[in-house]
Amino acid sequence: MMKKSTKTIGNRLTNVTLWGMLGLFIQLSTACMKSDTTTTNTANLSIINTSPGLGTFNVYLNGTQVNSGALAFGGVLNYVQYSAGDFITKFTTASSTDALLSKTITLTGNNVYSYFVIDKGEKMDGLLITDVMNVASTEKAFIRFIHLSPDTKALDFAIAEKGNIISNKSYKEASEFTAVDAGTYNLQLKDHDSQELKTSLEASTLTAGKYYTIISRGLQNAIVSSEQSFSAQLMTNL
Incomplete structure (x- = not known):
């Protein structure tokens, strides 16, 4: 239930009958239920x-x-x-x-x-x-990493200019959104164990107040032409 402001009626309550109070309670309860429905x-x-x-x-x-x-x-x-x-x-x-x-x-x-x-x-x-995108900022951007490449080992997400930001995410794992300084960066995905660079997205702009998701996708070992090769994708959530 959303929090609502309340006011004290004071001595005027002495003039309200029991049935009136019951009716008022029902009306307030119904209004509150409607508010809950509207917002959730x-x-x-x-x-x-x-x-x-x-x-x-x-x-x-x-x-x-x-x-x-x-x-x-x-x-x-x-x-x-x-x-x-x-x-x-x-x-x-x-x-x-x-x-x-x-x-x-x-x-x-x-x-x-x-x-x-x-x-x-x-x-x-x-x-x-x-x-979960519930923080506002005029200076920071927010980014998370989701590992969606089925045949790729655990990965780290790094910003070349800042180092590793999110570490050791396995297939189907997602991080929380992390605040970073707004700017234009070289975004990198690295093998967690060896720190070998697997792919990068150069000149990626992260704008203050916005939320982004970088994903790993495709296959490291794409065998046939109908399979997509490993790459990264940056998406703007909000």
Whole structure:
């Protein structure tokens, strides 16, 4: 229940009958319940395709297609507000309604989520992550790292000009958002054990007050032309 300011009525309460007080209590309780419903019954959801293939997807929530164009590798459906609750997510090819992946996710009211399509073939799955973005700043930007490359060992995220920022994230692990000075940087992903540079995003601008996600994606050992090679992607959340 959201906190509400209260005022004391004072001696005027002596003129209110018992039934009047009961009616007032019911009205206030109902108003409070309505306020709760208004502020907590929706959630925001973004959907991102990191499945390391060349295929493109259509996306359905509870049977309704939510994308206007096929979602390719690295494609992002920006945040959309939905009613809180359970949703059956379905991903199909652009030319079929047969499900390649069907999974139920739960959206809790007053939260923000990113839902990643990960891996491929029989291992294709969905990964739902809560996006906690509740700090405002006029000087700092905020960035997190999510490891989404299925065949890559644990990674560190580094800013070349500042050193390692987030350490030792394995496949499907996500960090919290970390505050960094706003600026333009060379963003790096390194092997956690050897510190070998795996990939980088040069001249990446992080703006004060904004939230960003850098992900590892694709395959270190892409064998056929239909598999996406390992790379990094930087996304703006907010």
